Amino acid sequence: MSRSCRSYLLWFAQEHTEFRFAEIKSLLSLFKIEMRFIKQPKDIEPYWLVEFNSENDVKLLASRSVSLKNCMELWAHGKTVSELHRKMKEYPMHLIKHYFEPSKSFKIEVETFCKHVSQQEKVSKIEAFSYLPMCGRVDLKQPDVKMQYIEYYGIEANNPPEEPYDVFFGRWVTSGLRQLIKKLSLKTRKFIGNTSMDPQLSLLMANQAKITEGDIVLDPFVGSGSLLVAAAQFGGYVLGTDIDYLMLHGRTRPTRIKQTIREKDESVKANMEQYDLSHRYLDVLVNDFSASFWRNDFKFDAIITDPPYGIREATEKIGTLKKNYKVKEEHLPTHIPAKIDYGISNIYGDLLLFAAKHLKIGGCVVCWFPVFREDYNEKCLPSHPCFTLTANSEQGLSKVTSRRLLTFEKIREPTVEEMQQYTCNISDFREKYYEAREESRTERRLRESKIRQDNREKHELSKSLT
Ligand SMILES: C[S@@+](CC[C@H](N)C(=O)[O-])C[C@H]1O[C@@H](n2cnc3c(N)ncnc32)[C@H](O)[C@@H]1O
Structure with a gap:
């Protein structure tokens, strides 16, 4: 030496x-x-x-x-x-x-x-x-x-x-920077949800996304905004979107056991204020990720996200299975659209297609991906010709399941053909998850009907708030 x-x-x-x-x-x-x-x-x-x-x-x-x-x-x-x-x-x-x-x-x-x-x-x-x-x-x-x-x-x-x-x-x-983990602890955070990301993992994600001063960072499945907090901490200007109106308005059921109703000022913005990061906060918007509303030439520096797996929250997008469905003119002002299932292949396909269009070259997408350990091999991961997979680490969730933290770096712009629809050929984690839990048909019907009931309640509440 x-x-x-x-x-x-x-x-x-x-x-x-x-x-x-x-x-x-x-x-x-x-x-x-x-x-x-x-x-x-x-x-x-x-x-x-x-x-x-x-x-x-x-x-x-x-x-x-x-x-x-x-x-x-x-x-x-x-x-x-x-x-x-x-x-x-x-x-x-x-x-x-x-x-x-x-x-x-x-x-x-x-x-x-x-x-x-x-x-x-x-x-x-x-x-x-x-x-x-x-x-x-x-x-x-x-x-x-x-x-x-x-x-x-x-x-x-x-x-x-x-x-x-x-x-x-x-x-x-x-x-x-270990002291930051304590500072951003979920225990003392103003606004959290059922799937808020642990601060250490959020900070690791922001580091893997190589966020630096002045970057514009998006979380398209933003939930309670934990990943935005981490990205802002490292100098990112952050924004997020989520399909859940109630979540973004801090009106979902409280997550803390002892809390019966949410405080009036719970929100992603309030979290940013709590950590003196308001100047880094751009906004959060209600949006179904499958229906992108961004200008074609708009570019982000990084995307960090934890898409829904359909276990603790529903994976849904706007749509209906009814043929030729049309909303009557008089219902349009208060109409809240119906939702259909949003399969994992489509979610990750849409994510990489979106990133291919809207990420700068060299920018990173950092996201979680659920897997069944026994089925896992690199070929079952999402991929896209405009990206190279630069990191892939596993966090065990149970004996049989884990989630992998994937980092994709954009290496080139998409061709015209590659700008069209893109579906990843990956198996649906949820099907296997419920099979492995040996959930009986009755149990599954009950659980699904509970999710539907929750969704109906949310729907009604959203209506009353808009
Ligand atoms: C795992 S959670 C994200 C949690 C978030 N990282 C946090 O710290 O709170 C996934 C989020 O995706 C949202 N989501 C589900 N389907 C969606 C869709 N089609 N478009 C946008 N967001 C969606 C859910 O409402 C949920 O908030």
């Missing part, structure tokens, strides 16, 4: 680990950062050993990453404690001696990953570094230089080995 490229230890959160690679890959591409692995990472390990060309690169990466917890400049790495200290003693001191000047306060932090050790043991681990020429005063609150000593005992907290597998020492450089 050349000394101009420093080694860094990236320490990740052990949560939603399956999205780690996709997030970091997107951020490296967004900021045009080069990163090289010193050691090929293993999926189960919470750390990566890497090289960057400059420390600014690692700071930039961490300034956007929600998977990343901490990052340190690695001074020594050993398989045992004695190997670590031997290597640290051999480290070219002239490269780091300025951190030990008398004017610089310092602190050494000890972490034993997956093993509890007493405070006294921690102190003796710190004292083992007494050979370092530190001259400044110790400051435990706001040190000028924070060093980190980490012993890694694997990931099984209930059964850690006697000795650590790996030991690391270095200078803390920066932290990731």
Whole structure:
């Protein structure tokens, strides 16, 4: 390793680990950062050993990453404690001696990953570094230089080995954006719905979509707008559409168990105000995605969305199965159109066709896609000739089902033929879902009649509100 490229230890959160690679890959591409692995990472390990060309690169990466917890400049790495200290003693001191000047306060932090050790043991681990020429005063609150000593005992907290597998020492450089997850928690959010997206996943989606300052971002199945919050947080100007009038007007049944009626001012806009993001909010509009109303030449920078799967909410579009159906002139002003089923193949076909027309080249569509684990192979994913699939990570939902977070990057404009209808040839998740649950015909009839009843109530309420 050349000394101009420093080694860094990236320490990740052990949560939603399956999205780690996709997030970091997107951020490296967004900021045009080069990163090289010193050691090929293993999926189960919470750390990566890497090289960057400059420390600014690692700071930039961490300034956007929600998977990343901490990052340190690695001074020594050993398989045992004695190997670590031997290597640290051999480290070219002239490269780091300025951190030990008398004017610089310092602190050494000890972490034993997956093993509890007493405070006294921690102190003796710190004292083992007494050979370092530190001259400044110790400051435990706001040190000028924070060093980190980490012993890694694997990931099984209930059964850690006697000795650590790996030991690391270095200078803390920066932290990731984990605090944002708490700030955007659904527990304290003004307006949520039954399918509001968890903030960590929303932020990961916005990162995978490479959203940057000034981008125009659309969620065409916006619901309570969780994805807009994340996109706005990273500088996007956001707008959304949804077929559900009541949802967009904050008039659906309350989601929180203890809440009996919704507050008057619950809305996507109120969420934006809650997080001081109003200046990023363009609007939300009631729209059936199968009937696009956008000007042909209008382009978005990114589309992030969680389309309906038909399990917790209906998958519907405007339409009727009645032949030659015509609404009488006098009913037109208050008419609320009937809806028909919107199959998964059509939803994803429409999404990629829409994105082919309305996304800039290089722009990304980031969306969830439900699958049956046993049936899964890449061929069953939606695809379109104008897009390349750049990320595909799985989140397990149950033993048999999962959803995959897909990122499609637009590589070219569609031809005239490709601007026409586009249906993805993918199997209907719902059919198999209910088969797998061995839902009896009666149960299914009851459940479907409940959805219909809910829809009738919604329909009536929408009428009374318009
Ligand atoms: C899984 S939810 C999205 C939840 C959203 N990400 C959130 O955080 O609240 C899917 C949304 O798609 C909407 N939807 C269903 N069919 C639609 C259609 N044809 N056009 C537009 N939106 C539709 C539903 O009303 C629902 O709000």
